[in-house]
Amino acid sequence: EPEVTQTPSHQVTQMGQEVILRCVPISNHLYFYWYRQILGQKVEFLVSFYNNEISEKSEIFDDQFSVERPDGSNFTLKIRSTKLEDSAMYFCASSAGTSGTQYFGPGTRLTVL
Amino acid sequence: AQRVTQPEKLLSVFKGAPVELKCNYSYSGSPELFWYVQYSRQRLQLLLRHISRESIKGFTADLNKGETSFHLKKPFAQEEDSAMYYCALSGYSGAGSYQLTFGKGTKLSVIP
Numbered sequence: 001e002p003e004v005t006q007t008p009s010h011q012v013t014q015m016g017q018e019v020i021l022r023c024v025p026i027s028n029h030l031y032f033y034w035y036r037q038i039l040g041q042k043v044e045f046l047v048s049f050y051n052n053e054i055s056e057k058s059e060i061f062d063d064q065f066s067v068e069r070p071d072g073s074n075f076t077l078k079i080r081s082t083k084l085e086d087s088a089m090y091f092c093a094s095s096a097g098t099s100g101t102q103y104f105g106p107g108t109r110l111t112v113l
Numbered sequence: 114a115q116r117v118t119q120p121e122k123l124l125s126v127f128k129g130a131p132v133e134l135k136c137n138y139s140y141s142g143s144p145e146l147f148w149y150v151q152y153s154r155q156r157l158q159l160l161l162r163h164i165s166r167e168s169i170k171g172f173t174a175d176l177n178k179g180e181t182s183f184h185l186k187k188p189f190a191q192e193e194d195s196a197m198y199y200c201a202l203s204g205y206s207g208a209g210s211y212q213l214t215f216g217k218g219t220k221l222s223v224i225p
Contacts, residue, residue: 004156033212043157043199043215056212091157099145099203099211104157 023092
């Protein structure tokens with residue numbers, strides 16, 4: 001059964017550094033998402049992406065964040081200048097349709113020191 | 114605005130006992146509700162989707178629009194049910210996309 005994959009599983013970075021989190025959605029899915037979960041808190045929506053552009057973004061997704069689909073398979077989340085409060089688990093998800101079931105990757109744990 | 118409330122952070126039950134994980138939602142339109150489960154060190158997995166009206170691993174959930182609830186139930190808990198359970202709502206954001214709004218999750222612990 002196809003799955004969403006994410007790399008790396010754990011990323012440690014210094015405050016102010018740029019990080020790129022990578023995701024490979026399920027191959028025939030058209031809608032892509034990023035969520036994050038700060039330790040002890042709930043999973044929060046960051047951004048949705050369709051047809052090579054952002055469909056919607058939350059208040060969390062400020063100018064420090066960007067997403068890209070650089071090729072036919074990868075979907076990336078970039079944080080330009082990381083802050084301590086960016087430390088969280090970041091989940092990528094994909095769905096076949098706009099309101100369809102979203103399938104999640106295993107997550108990338110980002111630690112900002 | 115859409116909101117999902119899971120009032121219990123932790124629920125402990127004995128093996129063989131019934132389980133009910135509560136979920137209430139707030140949404141002005143017609144919602145689509147999901148239960149996701151996260152076993153230790155694993156990804157979020159879809160457990161149930163309300164429109165499917167199916168039973169997965171013995172779990173069922175009925176959407177009650179009058180009470181705005183989507184409680185997850187299982188008549189006899191098993192040790193392998195121990196996990197984190199998240200209720201989620203998919204609602205149209207008005208900007209051309211759907212997003213999932215999650216509750217804070219309930220950790221189910223089944224005591225042998």
